[in-house]
Amino acid sequence: MSGSISHADPASFRDPAGRVFVKDGRVYRAIYESALDDWTFTVSSGFLDRLAAAGRIVSFETVRSDTLGADAGDPPLVLEHSRLPFVSYPYEWPFKALKAAALHHLDIQIEALDFDVALSDASAYNVQFIGARPIFIDLLSFRRYREGEFWIGHRQFCEQFLNPLLLRALVGIPHNAWYRGSLEGIASADLSLILPFQRKMSWNVLAHVVLQASLHRSAMAHDDMVDARAIRKISLTRPSFRSLLVRLRRWISHLVPAGDEETVWGDYAKVNSYTSDEVAHKRAFVAAYVEQTKPSLLWDIGCNTGDYSALALEAGAKYAIGFDFDQGALDGAFERARSENLRFQPLFLDAANPSPNQGWRQAERKGLRARADADGLLALALVHHMAIGRNIPLTQVCDWLVDLAPTGVVEFVPKEDPMVGKLLKLREDIFPDYSVETFASSLGSRARIVRQERVSPEGRTLFQFDRQAR
Amino acid sequence: MTLRFVALLSVFLCALGVGQEAFAYLDPGTGSMLLQLLLGGIAGALMIVKLYWARLKDFLFRRKSKPRDRTEQ
Numbered sequence: 001m002s003g004s005i006s007h008a009d010p011a012s013f014r015d016p017a018g019r020v021f022v023k024d025g026r027v028y029r030a031i032y033e034s035a036l037d038d039w040t041f042t043v044s045s046g047f048l049d050r051l052a053a054a055g056r057i058v059s060f061e062t063v064r065s066d067t068l069g070a071d072a073g074d075p076p077l078v079l080e081h082s083r084l085p086f087v088s089y090p091y092e093w094p095f096k097a098l099k100a101a102a103l104h105h106l107d108i109q110i111e112a113l114d115f116d117v118a119l120s121d122a123s124a125y126n127v128q129f130i131g132a133r134p135i136f137i138d139l140l141s142f143r144r145y146r147e148g149e150f151w152i153g154h155r156q157f158c159e160q161f162l163n164p165l166l167l168r169a170l171v172g173i174p175h176n177a178w179y180r181g182s183l184e185g186i187a188s189a190d191l192s193l194i195l196p197f198q199r200k201m202s203w204n205v206l207a208h209v210v211l212q213a214s215l216h217r218s219a220m221a222h223d224d225m226v227d228a229r230a231i232r233k234i235s236l237t238r239p240s241f242r243s244l245l246v247r248l249r250r251w252i253s254h255l256v257p258a259g260d261e262e263t264v265w266g267d268y269a270k271v272n273s274y275t276s277d278e279v280a281h282k283r284a285f286v287a288a289y290v291e292q293t294k295p296s297l298l299w300d301i302g303c304n305t306g307d308y309s310a311l312a313l314e315a316g317a318k319y320a321i322g323f324d325f326d327q328g329a330l331d332g333a334f335e336r337a338r339s340e341n342l343r344f345q346p347l348f349l350d351a352a353n354p355s356p357n358q359g360w361r362q363a364e365r366k367g368l369r370a371r372a373d374a375d376g377l378l379a380l381a382l383v384h385h386m387a388i389g390r391n392i393p394l395t396q397v398c399d400w401l402v403d404l405a406p407t408g409v410v411e412f413v414p415k416e417d418p419m420v421g422k423l424l425k426l427r428e429d430i431f432p433d434y435s436v437e438t439f440a441s442s443l444g445s446r447a448r449i450v451r452q453e454r455v456s457p458e459g460r461t462l463f464q465f466d467r468q469a470r
Numbered sequence: 471m472t473l474r475f476v477a478l479l480s481v482f483l484c485a486l487g488v489g490q491e492a493f494a495y496l497d498p499g500t501g502s503m504l505l506q507l508l509l510g511g512i513a514g515a516l517m518i519v520k521l522y523w524a525r526l527k528d529f530l531f532r533r534k535s536k537p538r539d540r541t542e543q
Contacts, residue, residue, distance in 0.1 A: 015495050121496045150510070155502035188501070207509060216501025240510040 006071045010363035011125070018075075018140040021068050027083055029060070030068055030075035031140065038143035039077065047115035048142065056108065057136045058082060058128075079139070085297065085319045085343070086372050089365055090124040090160065091179035092347040092355060094330035095168050095257050097134075098175065100338075101127040102161035104134035106249040113242055118145040122153030124160035124185070125365075129345050132338035148235035151244060158208055159185030162248070165255050166191060166209065170199045172258035174327050176348045183359055188213040204251045257331070281455045282411075283311055285462045286378065289409050289451075290315035295376025299323065299404060301351055302382035306333035309344045309378070317376060323349035351382065352390045369404070377401065377408030380462075383439070384413040388423045388431055395442045402446040406467045412439045414459040436461050 006028070009020040017035030021028045031039050042048055051057040060079045067078045090098055104127055109119055119141045126138035151157075163186040164175030171194060178186055192200075192213040200210050236244075286308055290298070296318040300309045303322025312320055322344060324330050333346035349355070354368040379401050386392045401410055413420055414436055415429075436459060443449060447465040454461050 017495070150498075150503060150506045152496055152498045154506060155499035156496060158502070207505060211508070212499075212501040212505045214501075215504040216499055219500040219504065236506055236510040244506065244509055 006068045008072070010361065011359070011365065013360070015120070015140060019072065021072055023068065025083075027081045028063070028068055028072075029079045029081060029139065030072045031077040031079065032073070032075050035140060035143075036076060039140070041144045042117050042142040045115040045117055047112060047117050048139065051108065051136070055130075055133070055135065056104070057139065058084070060139055081137075084128050084135070084137070085130060086321055086345065087128060087366075088321075088345065088347055089355070090164070090185075091176050091183075092349065093129075093176075094327065094334050094346060094348060095165065095174070096331050096334040096338075097129065097132070097346075098124070098161065098165055099252060099255060100132065100334075101129075101134050102157075102165065102252050103249060104136065105157070105161065106245055106252070108136055110242060110245045110249065112142070113145060113238065113245075116145045117142055118149065119143075119153060122157035122160065131341065131343045131345055132334055133341075147238065149241075150236040151241060154244075155188075155212070156185070157248075158188055158212065161185075162208060162252065163188060163191045165252065166195075166205070168257050168327075169255040170195060170205070170258065174348075180355070180358075183365060189217065204247075208248070257327070275456075278456050278460070281453070282380070282462065283308075285451070285453055285455070285464070286311055286380075286409055287315045289407075289464050290317050290376070293376055293407050294318075295374070295405075295407070297321070297372060297374045298376035298378065299374040300378040300380075301349070301401075301404075302380060302385070303333060303346060303378075304329045306336050306342075306344055306346060308380060309333075309346075310336065310340070310342060312376070312378065313342055313344060318343065320344045321374075322346040323351065325350045351386055352392060374405040375407070377405035377410075379408065380411045381413060381419070383410060384417075384420050384423065387434060388420060391430075394434060394438055398439070398442045398446055402443070402465065402467050407450075408465055410443065410463050410465065412436050412461045412463065414461075416458040417456070417460060418458075439463075 006021040006023040009022060012018075012020040016032070017038075018029055018031045021030060048057065048060075052059050059082045063078050063080045065076055065078050066074075067080075068075065072078075090101070093101065101124060105119075105122060105124075112118060120143050121138075121141055123138070123141075126136060126141060127134050128137050129135065164179055167173050167175050167178065167186060175186065188209050192210050195205065195209065199205055290312045294316045295312075298309070298312050298317045298320045300306070300312070300320055300322040303309055303324050304326070306320075306322050309317075309320035309322045320343065322333055324333070324346065325348065327348075330346050330348060333344070336342065337344040337346065349368070355365075357363060357365070357367040357370060359365045383394075383397055383401075386397045387394050401408065415421070415424070415431075415434060440449065440452065440461075440463070443463055443465055447467040448469040450464040450466050450469070452461060452463050
């Protein structure tokens with residue numbers, strides 16, 4: 001078909017059976033000859049229709065096979081998928097999101113067995129979210145189950161789902177930083193090294209982490225003694241396969257973060273320096289902004305437990321993504337999104353070090369800014385953490401915020417506020433220019449200040465900006 | 471000890487090679503495959519015990535109930 005060029009998704013190269021393409025803003029999946037039999041079988045089993053109807057996998061529709069043309073290597077079959085509001089990665093997910101994704105993957109596998117269908121891998125990147133609802137996106141992972149086959153994706157499942165969850169549940173370390181540096185997940189051998197002895201004494205930990213790592217290590221060390229051909233013929237009965245999945249599911253469903261959970265910010269919505277009048281004032285300001293601009297994608301930087309994202313959705317925003325670096329707050333936010341069924345997705349982010357372009361050719365996993373164009377922004381009680389907490393010049397903070405979205409609301413917290421007082425308590429004040437006047441003039445030189453309101457006696461001030469109206 | 475264990479397992483595997491050869495674009499990892507064999511073996515063993523336990527109970531129950539059957543006849 002004529003028209004514009006199809007671009008292959010740079011993350012879709014591992015499985016040669018198919019590829020994802022983007023053309024005119026629409027998402028297509030090319031399925032090549034080698035995968036055709038498995039695809040036909042899976043579709044005729046009725047399993048995919050059932051999952052798609054329940055919104056558990058991304059929806060798909062067969063389109064003309066020449067839709068992508070020679071750019072895509074003339075695939076015999078082309079599907080079109082609905083677009084997701086935002087693509088996120090497991091190293092950005094809070095614990096509860098990673099856990100929900102792991103359970104989603106296992107549930108699909110367990111049910112698939114009844115349809116004689118299996119999954120060819122267990123990549124965490126194949127699960128995405130709409131709000132707090134997980135959705136499986138890689139339809140080419142489904143293929144015919146062969147009687148006696150073992151679970152090919154087991155190791156990948158452990159590295160990309162189980163081990164990162166155990167890191168937080170058993171040791172208390174959040175998975176995000178480690179996972180971001182190690183895109184394939186956390187190796188069992190590495191996790192095994194840092195698990196305390198008493199944690200290794202659980203049967204599940206012993207089997208899936210310690211024993212797996214030690215079997216792998218000794219098999220590698222005594223390569224000549226292991227008959228690879230015999231290993232490739234391992235058979236696992238269907239009941240054993242199912243029982244492996246069901247047991248893992250039961251175990252993971254009970255995992256909770258270690259010391260659950262007294263983080264600094266989790267209670268922030270309750271314990272902060274605002275009075276209820278100030279909160280009402282702030283809420284009214286944000287609601288007015290959202291009603292006026294109706295953003296389709298709103299970024300809430302420093303979202304805490306999602307109070308203002310929830311408010312923005314009520315006021316007419318279509319989708320909100322919240323970013324925070326506090327694990328307790330993020331878990332709270334995820335729980336809120338799930339229980340209230342909000343189109344709100346909380347993600348881990350250190351605003352001074354946002355997710356970069358990385359992976360193969362630095363294009364496989366995109367940086368935050370390259371992934372979406374937000375058209376609305378909330379940055380409440382954030383600027384002082386960047387400007388004073390991280391020494392980022394105020395003008396650069398303004399540059400960054402104004403570049404993120406064309407319109408937004410930013411809160412400035414002055415030195416007189418007790419929260420800034422805490423940041424300066426133990427250090428020299430090297431910020432003579434940190435004032436509401438400097439901030440206003442800096443913001444004003446980059447965007448039009450639509451409204452400005454002081455919301456606390458100490459001088460907390462809200463600014464609504466519009467970059468395009470300048 | 472682990473060396474002996476792996477050697478034993480691979481002998482066991484050679485004797486057991488009945489499944490379909492699995493091909494995948496993903497490397498499943500030797501550790502994971504050996505572990506699944508072990509877990510599958512344990513699950514299999516438990517099922518056998520369960521099966522025989524049922525037979526044993528069945529056997530005992532029949533032996534007990536047989537005399538009563540006769541008197542009823």
